[in-house]
Amino acid sequence: MFDRRQIRQGSKYLTDESKMTGRADYVVLPNDEAELREAMRINHSKGNRMTVSAMRTGVCGGCVPTDGYVLSLERMTGVIGIGRDERGYFVRVLPCTTVREMNSLLERRDFDDLADITPGAIESLRSELVPWLYPIDPTELDGSIGGNIACNSSGPRTFKYGPTRDWVRRLYMVLPDGQGLDITRGDICADGWRMTFPAGRELYSFDVPRYTYNDNVKSAMGPRFGKDMDLVDLFVGSEGIFGIIAEADVYLAPWHPTVSLIAFLPSDADALGMIRDIRADDGIGPEFLEYMDGGSLDLIRRVRTDDPAAIRIPDLPDCAGAAVFLDVAADGTEDSRIEAVCRMAEAHGGDASMIWCGRGREDQGRMRDMRHAIPRSIFEYVASLKGTMPGIHKMGTDMAVPDDRADEMMSFYRKKLEEAGLEYVVFGHLGNNHPHVEIILKSMDDFEKAKAVYAEFARKAVELGGSPSAEHGIGKIKREYMRMMYGDEGIEELRCVKSVIDPKGILCPGNILEERR
Amino acid sequence: MRFVVFVKQVPDTMSVTVDEDGSLVRAGVPSILDPYSELALLRTLRIRGDDDEVVAVTMGPMQAADALRRCIELGADDSFLISDRDFAGADTWATSRTLAAYAGRYACDACLYVFGGRAIDGETGQVPFEFAALMDVQQFAYVTELSREGDGFVAVQDYGTFTRTARVPKGSVVAFGNVDPNGSIPNADGYLRARGHEPHILNRIDVGLGLYSVGLKGSLTRIASTRTVQSARRNMMVEITDPSKAADIIIREAGSR
Missing domain, CATH: 3.30.43.10 (Uridine Diphospho-n-acetylenolpyruvylglucosamine Reductase, domain 2)
Known part of the structure; x- marks a missing residue:
């Protein structure tokens, strides 16, 4: 029981x-x-x-x-086994296993208690020259894999590896009425625009929504529907409204060493210019491409002095007004790519002595700590406001736009925030035209202004052909952007699917879809 | 001017774990440049002038070359690895004698000999001062700051209850007594320079020492025995939201031990 x-x-x-x-x-x-x-x-x-x-x-x-x-699902944690199919190795995990736990076990090759999902997979993986790891880095490594799949989270390495969805092989779902549904990619697909699947004694059948999922940009705006869609894709990104992930198989990729670079530059414009240059250069091939504006660097300088978690971050150069963070594969050709990055930094007011260059777990971990200190300190700041402002919550954007509209969107962010008189920092995944603009709230008045500005950002992102939620999902905070993106018709189509699978509406009420009372 | 910085490669103690029997698990533990050595190097680099040279030196097995490459990445100009099977088992005295022999032959003109005051794997804190005695030069311990003054140097020494600011004559030994908790990350210049760097390798003959002056044979101390100390620990986790009740629990538990 x-x-x-x-x-x-x-x-x-x-x-x-x-x-x-x-x-x-x-x-x-x-x-x-x-x-x-x-x-x-x-x-x-x-x-x-x-x-x-x-x-x-x-x-x-x-x-x-x-x-x-x-x-x-906090007690349903752990790696169950390892298998191999034509695409490569995969790992079977319980839903509350974290990416950190999973990759730590794979790195140690600690397979003694695991099951062979396919014959000989464990022995074969053990004999590989390098460990195979789950390559998606959702930034928050202590998040659960089930949550990552439910939100189709991604993170910085989407730049190279794509979103979580592409790495999901199989799901064991528990549907709202308690029925189990075991589906591997390719098992059940829609017949054109009609999806039908059995679960226990039930047969579920519904019209596949026809809203256009934006594949041109990074997006975590609900499930990715389409003609002949795979049933697995119904559950990836649906944030638990159709079923609960009880087990998942995710693919692995061979690990390779990397060198991390953080180039400090005089101004935000220089950093944005350097990011444009790196993206335009086919030779550098970064694993991810991140940006930290001047405000973010100031925030890091502040938290270094009193946050024990930030103590490993080295002194930032005083003259740094912005930074670009990237990883390049250490495959024997990295020197020429590092030299190219140095030349690009020089063209934008930086130089090689102002580029941190880390290899190995220790240095790279500290560089990562620096990047992660930004959102973490904002989470903590917002938490500290809850005592006096209980209704407040974090206001950070998560919008991606197509390549040719990135500059326009960035200008729009700054213009609107400055007009509203709000303090903010910008950092994040510029490689995918996906910065996080975090508004530093100081009062409920700021919070109300921020909500209005945020809605304008979302409208602008949609207008520019982008996504108002690139990786964090919708949850309860961004539901109105679903309607903005897919219109009333798209929402009603989604609601029809929900009414077929969860007619009582008991599962994750309020996620993605607003409740009808 | 030439600065000679003596560094040490140590196991990364943050990666050392304890097995079920309470024994240290050393297998697979990566080696790193000792944080005391790293601080000594970084403080030296801060005062380096345009025409100065900073040389990193270590005594150890061949894999200690990685620690020297790290020094080059951080900004050192050149490096020496003093390595010989005969050096195995050296205590602090034999180590100091080997380093002094190196200095006498290859770096007798150094303007400063810089050390980390101790290392995280040994904590003996003797080598800099034995080296100074052998070289017959002045020694400055517990240094926290080093700066240039005219043709010489000024060191700030932290003795815990008081600090002392002292003029440091050329040719002295300076031992830094702390580590930088924030550490340092190499820049791209250093990284690229270190890629092609190979340290100069010197053996016992190169430094001019006899077999009975180095390693275990040249050591004054002998380890009679070692034992693992087992400490009984009792852990308790309490979920509580009231800070004053939490404080009461801690006081009660502390008092019962």
Whole structure:
């Protein structure tokens, strides 16, 4: 029998990294898939609304309950086994396994307790010259793989490896009524625009929504529907509204060493110019391409002095007004690529002595710490405001636009924020034209202004052919942008699918789709 | 002017784990440039003038060349690796004698001999001062800051209860007593320079020492025995939201031990 506990006020189950807070009566804590199915079967029959939660690292309130129960998968963690198919090795994991745990085990080749999903896979992987790892870096390595799949998260390495969706091989889903559904990519596909699939004694059938999923930019705007779509893609990016991930197979890629570079430049314009040059140069081939504006560097300088987690970050050059962060593969040709990066930095006011160049776990870890200190300090800052401003939550953009509209979007961000008199920092995945503009809120008045400005950003991103949510998903905070992107018709199509799979509307209410009361 | 910085390669103690029996697991632990050595090098690089040369030197096995490459990445101009099977088992005295022999033969004109005050793997803190005694030069311990003054140097020494600012004559030994918690990351210039760098390798004959002056044979100390100390630990995790109640629990637990 699954464990069920009462939730108290201020419980960790009522919030996530967005610092949005919700309400719920109980948390249900299944230990395995059987308990998960039992929990869903019982609560489905009672009509109890269930919000799925795992590591609570999301930033859009996806795991924040509006009422009813929280279904926390925190006990369903660990790597089950390793297999191999024509594409390569894959790993089978429970939903609350973190990317850090998974890759740590794969790096150590600690396979003794794992099952061979396909015969000889473990022995074969053990004999590989280099470890094979899950290559998607969702930035937050302590987030669960189930959450990553549910949101189709990506992170900086999308620049090279694409989003999470491309790495999902198989899902074992538990549907709202407790039925199990085991699907491998290629097993079940839509017949044109009609999807039909069996689960237990039920046969589900619905028209595939025809809204246009934007493949031109990085996007985490709901499921990617399409003609003849694979059923796996219904669940990737649907944020738990159709089913709960109880197990997943994700593909691995061979590890290779890299050299990390952070080029410090005099101004934001120089850094943006250098990023344009790197993208235009076919020879450098970065694994990711990140940007930190002057405000972000100032934020890092401030947190270095009082945040124990930031103590490993070395002194930043005083004259640095912006920075460009990239990794290049250390494949024997990296020297010429590093020299090319140095030349580009020189063309934009920098020089080789102002480029950090790290190899190995220690240096690269510290460079990564520096980049991650920006969002982490903002999360902590927003959390510190909750005491006096309970309704506040983080206001950071997550929008991507096509290559030729990146400059226009960046100018629009700055113009609107300055007109509104809001303080902000810009950092993130400029390689994918996907910066995070984090608004530094100081009052509820700022919060209201920020919400209005944010809506303008989303409209502009859509107008420019981009996505208002590139990697964080929709959750409860960005629902209005779904409508902005797909229109009323697209939302109604999605709602029709929901009504077929979850007619009682008990699973993850309020995620992606607004509730009809 | 030439600055000679003596450095050490050490196991990364942050990567050392403890097995079920409480023994240290050393297998697979990466080696790093000792953080005390790194700080000594970085502080020396800060005061280097345009015509100066900073030379990194270490005594150790051949893989210690990695630590010297790291020094080049960080900005050193050249490096020497003093390596010989005969050096194995050297205590602080034999190590100091080997380094002094190197200095006497290859770096007797150095304006400063710079050390990390100790190393994270040994914590003996004796080598700089034994080296100074053998070289018959002045020694400055617990140095936190080093700067140039005219033709000489000024060191700030932190003795814990007081600090002392001292003029440092040329040819002295300076030992830095702390590490930089923030550390340093090489720049692209250093990285590219180090890619083609190979340290000069010197053996026992090169430094001019006899077999009974180096390694275990030249050591004054002998390890009679070692034992692992087992400490019983009791861990407890309490989830509590009230800070005052949490403080009460800590006080009660601390008092019961």
